[in-house]
Amino acid sequence: GAVVSQHPSWVICKSGTSVKIECRSLDFQATTMFWYRQFPKQSLMLMATSNEGSKATYEQGVEKDKFLINHASLTLSTLTVTSAHPEDSSFYICSARPSYEQYFGPGTRLTVT
Amino acid sequence: AQSVTQLGSHVSVSEGALVLLRCNYSSSVPPYLFWYVQYPNQGLQLLLKYTSAATLVKGINGFEAEFKKSETSFHLTKPSAHMSDAAEYFCAVSDQSGNTPLVFGKGTRLSVIA
Numbered sequence: 057g058a059v060v061s062q063h064p065s066w067v068i069c070k071s072g073t074s075v076k077i078e079c080r081s082l083d084f085q086a087t088t089m090f091w092y093r094q095f096p097k098q099s100l101m102l103m104a105t106s107n108e109g110s111k112a113t114y115e116q117g118v119e120k121d122k123f124l125i126n127h128a129s130l131t132l133s134t135l136t137v138t139s140a141h142p143e144d145s146s147f148y149i150c151s152a153r154p155s156y157e158q159y160f161g162p163g164t165r166l167t168v169t
Numbered sequence: 170a171q172s173v174t175q176l177g178s179h180v181s182v183s184e185g186a187l188v189l190l191r192c193n194y195s196s197s198v199p200p201y202l203f204w205y206v207q208y209p210n211q212g213l214q215l216l217l218k219y220t221s222a223a224t225l226v227k228g229i230n231g232f233e234a235e236f237k238k239s240e241t242s243f244h245l246t247k248p249s250a251h252m253s254d255a256a257e258y259f260c261a262v263s264d265q266s267g268n269t270p271l272v273f274g275k276g277t278r279l280s281v282i283a
Contacts, residue, residue, distance in 0.1 A: 062212075090270045099259060099275045100213075149212055151271075156201060156220070156263065158271050162212040 058084050060152050062161035069140055069168055076136045077164045079150030085130035086152035091123075094147040094163075106133040140168045171196045171262045173274035181280040188247040190277045192234075192260030195241065202243040203261040203271065204234055213259065219243060221265065230254070255281045 059082040069075050079089055087108045092100040104125050105113040112125035122144075124136040133152075137144055145168045151158040176191040194200055201220050205213040217228025224236040234245045243260060257278050261271040 060212075097278075099273045102270050102272075105270060147210075151213075156265065157203075157215070157218065158263075159215075160205075160213040163210070165210065 058152070058154055058157075058159040060150065060159045060161040062148075062150055062164050064164060065162060066165040067167070069166070071141055071168055072139055074136055074138045075140055075166060076134055077148055077150075077166075079133045079135070079152070079161055081131045081152040081154075081159075084152070084154040086133075086154060087130060089127060089133040089150055089152045090158065091125060091133075091135050092149045092151065094149060096147075100149060103135075137166065140166070142168045144168050171198075171200065171264065171269075171272045173260050173262050173272060175258075175260050175274035175277050177277055178275065179278045179280065181282060182250045183282050184252055185249050188232075188245070188250045188254065188279065190245040190258050190260075190279065192243045192245065192274060193241050194243060194260075194262045196262055196264070198264045200262045201265055202234075202236060203263075204228065204232070204243075204245050205259045205261060206230075207257040207259065207276075209256075216245070216258075250279075250281045252281050252283065255279055 061080045063078045089106040091103045106127040108127045114120045127133040149163045151160045172195045174193045203218045204216040217226045219236045227233045232247045260274040
């Protein structure tokens, strides 16, 4: 089946620094990838849709200048959390779709101290 | 617009008992429906999906779900719960175009009691 990887699986950073999270589709090409955020004991909230070769589409309320998304190739999308603050601490999950079905990465736990 | 409602944020069953997790959807177009399972600190694993073929869908780990258009429901069941079934379960909906992202319900945490 389709496999999506994320790196790193967890990261701790200091407030004010930036963190980059990578999402890769390992055995298929994905023109569209999605970035979700999940707070403890809550559901997944869509942050943005990442389109290869074009700008990402952000959901309402998501700061595009804070959460920078780059979809540079058909197998890689990156999410950079800029000037991270403790309230950005969360579980970030990406997904990619070869067709109608979305495949999810294992997630990245971000802790900002 | 599409939405999903999962009744019961927490369901507790005894080992060997029937598992029933409820999901109702709202969609202005014919939907595709999915159930995912999430173990702590992990991503989502697809259990099963409805894509307008058979209304009774069988998935992995003994789970199945039935699409009922008249009730706008897609409840997840398993005849006999196992301790390893304890996890968070999410119902999700999308349209059939493949162009829109999944919309998730709030999730149901399943506990299995020995």
